[in-house]
Amino acid sequence: MSRSLLLLIPLLVACPTVDPVPGDDDAPSTYTYTFESRFDGEDSVAYSGQTFRHVLIHDLKSWIGGLTPRLDEGWFPAEGDVVAELNFFLEFDGDTSGGLEHGITTTLGVDQVTYGDIASGKDLLGKLAGNDPVGQHATWATDFVGWDDPLVTTPESLVRLWTYQIEDQAIAWSTGGYPLDPTGAPVPAVYVTAEGHDLNQLMQKFLLGAIAYSQGTDDYLDDDLADGGLNSDHEAARDGANNTALEHAWDEGFGYFGATRDYGLHTDDEIADMGAFDADGSGSIDLLSEYAFGHSVNAAKRDRGSVEATDWTAQAWTGFVEGRAILAASNGPLTDEEMAALQLRRDDAVEAWEAALGATVIHYINEVIVDGEAIGTDGYSFADHAKHWSEMKGFALGLQFNPRSKLAPDRFAQLHELIGMAPALAGDDVAAYNADLITARDMLGDRLDLDPANLGDDHGLGGW
Template sequence: MYRNNVLLASAISLTLISGGAMADGHGDVYGKFPVTVKGYSGSKTSSTSYTGQIARHVLHDSLKKLSGKGSGTADHALKTKMLSYYATKDKGRAIIAPKTKGPFAVKQVAVDDISGGKNLAGKTYKGTIAGMPNGMTGQELVEFWIGKASRAKKGVDTANGYNYPQLISKFIMGAVSYNQAVDNYLDEKLGADKKPNDKPYKKGAPYTGKEHSWDEAFGYFGTPAHTLKLTPRNVYEIAKQGSKSKKPEDALNYADYNKDGVVDLKTEMTFGPAYYAAGFDAGSYGKSNGTNYLHTITRAFLDGRKLISSANGKKLTDSQRSQLMGYARIISSNWEKVLAEATFKYAGSVYNDMAKLQTIIEAKGDTSKALSNYIKHWGELKGFSLALQTGKENLGETATKLNRMVGFGPLMPNLSQVVDIDSNGNYVRDQGGSWGEYMLHMAKIQKLMVDEFSVKAQNKAISGDIADLAKKLGAGNSAEND
């Protein structure tokens, strides 16, 4: 009798698992997974849940948008609003981005439509940020930048060289999303006794400890649930909401998996981390050189989730847990590479901007556009280089080198560079190194990314043409004698 019951239970759960996966098409979608919590009495039929993370992506996108709204003078109201998206859990916050754009109709209009009571500050990297002065924590740094952004015209300080929307956004992609996923949910929470699979995540929840931990990490990656049914280019175009598509409605078609005519931010949208992974794989910034970050990460998430689900609400065995940690390692290392690729790419952009700026300055031309690009790209470089340091490993010497070469601020055309922040929050500048030396720093940063993280896409490689040209010239006439 007992044996029959076990067999029956197993058969039911197998049906449920395959049914859950099948429902979304051959198991390639991170969709509904069955409820496996023992004794769950609620009405939910799916254990999948990561709306809190999606809400944070939306808070992040909205904050980025607000960061560029400064008028150039102190704007207390703007600062308060920015802080409400960063630090508070206020109700009634409207979604400022992403919003409906042309045919790309977005289902939700308020953050609460996704998940209520969420903020970014509580989930920002708690360690000190070595790449900026005065040993600020992640949260202190973002709040410092928010203060500065609210006073800067369009969020850009052209004297010190800071583009706050870029700095804030790129940093948060690491200090919140990457850090929470790889250092918390895919690391600590995979421990045998942390958030076990034979108990609900919290009392009354339809998901187990491990199921939800895994989902939360997936949520932070910010990729559509049906990513494996899309190409990286499709996923990239979704984030661009049609602006990079052949026809604007293409992006909607890629995103709208359930064909209800609108994009559900909870499951169908692409956010920051996945957007960059997709961008590199799709060769959107140059060549992809065969990278496959997006699908590798998504596949590992999906396989991991299936594994947890298959435990059917029982505590994971050591072997299951070790397999799960294998998936977690794939996710962490590929995610880290994406951040390193971005650091590599923006070091190249900064280098190119410097060459352009110098050419214009020497021709006594108007530098304003080139300078603004330089500051923007430097902000992205700085943001990503700091993001890279918020993983679970201390990068040690690599971080020291990276921070020294990038500096606290960009080397400005008048050869000044921020070297400190005083106790009143004012930037202190000094004469930096030479222009040529700083350009070389960018080349060295790229080399560091190759040496330490084996980045492959290598977009905007500063010395990439050297290898191509060297190959073209062929081997020297080694033994040919005249």
């Protein structure tokens, strides 16, 4: 009896929460990202590969996060061991590893237990900016900016550098060779360097930009190729599928944004705090439609944290849904008017995506300013300082991958000159560095048309 009574609690206390697009009265014509196929009448939405890569990025972060206790409990890696395990995710081999369980869990459980249950034939590095050979607006072998290290020439070389740094620190850590923080104490985890890099945060945030944001904005939602992105075929069904190449490209852009299919039905708090919604009432979470990843969650966090209200969740959602509705309603190649309407929806979605990403960079700029001012006080945490700086830097690196960015390349370079290559720690000129961060924050806010009321004050407070 007690179990059945417990199950009643949510029913007894449930409150109606139908807000199709939070904070926006102009709700889209459909409340879920579900569109009937013109070929078979079934749902034609498909972006399992994007979900798969979000899961890989999630699991890579979890693996790095679990490295410290592994070492502390007696793992003595030899040279190559750590890199090999990191490459499990970066160079994922579905043929050999598709049957393994992934690491996403929810309180309700998940429908897809193994990697192979989500998708097959996907990895991370293959879609890293510069590695996908078509459709990118820059030549990343020469145009990649933001990480000042002679070993880094491309996004992949930066990822590889971090893998070797993690391995080097892990081997040293296993024999008691701990990097020391400014007080002389061992750093809090093996992925934190003495200079204040949290390599786990840098890796994850950079991959969200160099894969999800890059692929979404510069590939699937772009229109610079004659037969790719928005110019993909919209006449015939893809082989073995019930959607067109254009519908699929749009879905893939949506998938990299990371929203659930009912994103617009949820409040910012729900998206930011829960992120998984059993929309079909099945009793478990379908990762392909009911779990919010990466950028879509951060958009909700920034909307929630704005002083002067923003609603990028609504703008992105509306753009994605209405754009997909245009595709679903057309029975063949788009007319010029339909394409123009589609591009407007794309522009709305990408603008909101960039604004949320920029606001997230500003959020962490403010955190780093606060951390810097706390140096020498009881409230200071080197672990937090390294984490915040690395989240700031990792997200900021991603801004260059959007071909429609409001941040011109010279401004992007200036942003990273100001952010620099490491936080100012005890003994450094923290005041000067914080002044640079404020300059970076104001410049970024100005270029992305962000409301100054949300940027924060000179102490990193009162804004995002």
